[in-house]
Amino acid sequence: MALKVFGKTWFDASRTAREWKWMRIVFVLVWWPWIPIALFSYSDQPVPTGLAQWVDLSWLTWPGVNVFVTALTALACWYYLQGKRMLLATGTMLGLGVLVFTLHDSQGAFQRNEVLHLILLGQLVALVQAEFRKNLSDAELRNQLIFNSQQMLLAVYFISGISKLSTAGLGWITDSPNISLQIYKAWMSLYYSVEWPVFQDLGVFFSDLVAGHPVITQFVFAGALLLELFCGLALLNRRLARWIGWMLLAMHLGIFVLLGVLFVPYMAVVVIFLIGFSRGRAGAV
Amino acid sequence: MEAALKILRSVPLKLFLCVTLVSLVVGQCHPFSRFPMYSSFPPTADVYYLADESGTPLPTLETLGIFGPELKQRVEHQCQAYGAETNKPDALRRAGTAVLGHLAKVNQQNLVDLGIDHLRLHRVLLTREDGLLIKNDAEVAAWP
Numbered sequence: 001m002a003l004k005v006f007g008k009t010w011f012d013a014s015r016t017a018r019e020w021k022w023m024r025i026v027f028v029l030v031w032w033p034w035i036p037i038a039l040f041s042y043s044d045q046p047v048p049t050g051l052a053q054w055v056d057l058s059w060l061t062w063p064g065v066n067v068f069v070t071a072l073t074a075l076a077c078w079y080y081l082q083g084k085r086m087l088l089a090t091g092t093m094l095g096l097g098v099l100v101f102t103l104h105d106s107q108g109a110f111q112r113n114e115v116l117h118l119i120l121l122g123q124l125v126a127l128v129q130a131e132f133r134k135n136l137s138d139a140e141l142r143n144q145l146i147f148n149s150q151q152m153l154l155a156v157y158f159i160s161g162i163s164k165l166s167t168a169g170l171g172w173i174t175d176s177p178n179i180s181l182q183i184y185k186a187w188m189s190l191y192y193s194v195e196w197p198v199f200q201d202l203g204v205f206f207s208d209l210v211a212g213h214p215v216i217t218q219f220v221f222a223g224a225l226l227l228e229l230f231c232g233l234a235l236l237n238r239r240l241a242r243w244i245g246w247m248l249l250a251m252h253l254g255i256f257v258l259l260g261v262l263f264v265p266y267m268a269v270v271v272i273f274l275i276g277f278s279r280g281r282a283g284a285v
Numbered sequence: 286m287e288a289a290l291k292i293l294r295s296v297p298l299k300l301f302l303c304v305t306l307v308s309l310v311v312g313q314c315h316p317f318s319r320f321p322m323y324s325s326f327p328p329t330a331d332v333y334y335l336a337d338e339s340g341t342p343l344p345t346l347e348t349l350g351i352f353g354p355e356l357k358q359r360v361e362h363q364c365q366a367y368g369a370e371t372n373k374p375d376a377l378r379r380a381g382t383a384v385l386g387h388l389a390k391v392n393q394q395n396l397v398d399l400g401i402d403h404l405r406l407h408r409v410l411l412t413r414e415d416g417l418l419i420k421n422d423a424e425v426a427a428w429p
Contacts, residue, residue, distance in 0.1 A: 105315055108358060176326055192353040
């Protein structure tokens with residue numbers, strides 16, 4: 001799909017049907033396992049958040065209901081993977097997913113996988129729009145679905161950048177050497193999880209490394225903030241999407257190495273929707 | 286009105302802009318969020334751990350089935366639910382006791398199997414002075 005703005009072609013999200021299928025397969029593999037994990041691990045919502053503040057969602061975990069919801073989401077995933085009844089399948093995945101993930105977050109710890117449902121929301125918008133545009137070809141719909149997914153994914157990083165600026169301003173860069181404390185905290189949290197001494201050693205090593213190189217740390221963090229604020233450029237064309245996708249992936253890998261925190265859903269959707277699985281030429285449908 | 290609609294139609298990335306606006310306004314309400322993780326770097330940090338009566342650390346995963354970061358988040362969010370910050374000792378004790386009580390109830394059989402009948406929640410406050418890491422450890426809550 002190539003969108004024209006002011007008479008010029010700017011936005012290109014063209015992908016092949018094969019790529020779109022792989023995107024759906026990996027997406028489902030990342031999204032669906034959370035459903036049974038939440039429904040069969042919990043029985044209440046000790047710290048209600050979001051929708052759970054107004055509606056008690058613990059009924060989702062009742063015996064029988066949890067099996068039914070798990071089966072229903074599995075069925076929706078099957079249709080989603082087949083590319084059949086997409087509006088119903090995506091709507092079911094989004095609706096039930098938001099309820100289950102809200103219950104998950106209401107255990108007192110956020111799982112930070114909102115991006116998955118924002119992507120489904122973007123796809124649902126494309127599918128609803130397609131209902132009103134009967135002359136839309138399969139390729140156009142597919143590319144609109146992918147383009148909406150990319151917009152949602154990149155919006156998450158942009159919002160994160162705005163949050164940093166509104167919370168700390170440029171202090172996010174100048175104070176960044178203080179992350180040495182967060183690094184030690186993160187590795188010690190892992191140490192207290194399983195009491196493996198290696199986590200304690202890694203915490204001391206990385207924390208001292210960052211504290212000892214404040215200027216390099218500030219440069220790296222300035223780069224990360226710029227990346228988040230300008231990641232929307234990835235929507236311009238496929239080559240930029242790949243470059244920015246690799247940079248976001250590198251950022252997540254850096255976070256993993258320094259803090260031991262792995263944002264699997266984010267890394268997966270960056271690979272799926274930005275880096276892609278094929279080296280096909282930009283604009284190929 | 287017609288002109289406004291025409292301008293609106295010509296705006297690219299409407300979805301990108303809409304979700305940004307809604308997320309910033311709504312805040313934390315799944316699937317919307319301001320994604321505030323690591324959005325500031327204060328000169329202090331804290332880490333929580335479980336301990337037995339003598340203060341010896343207990344692995345949270347084996348004892349209560351959760352990772353350390355989740356324990357910290359649970360205590361902090363419980364504190365927020367009480368309308369207080371974690372720097373208020375009374376609120377922290379109340380929140381810590383509630384979290385320990387809930388987790389102990391959920392993992393009742395596991396605690397019996399491990400022979401654990403008392404839990405303590407410790408908070409370690411981290412700072413750096415002259416490049417050196419300073420740790421202040423304090424017990425903040427107990428169960429039962």
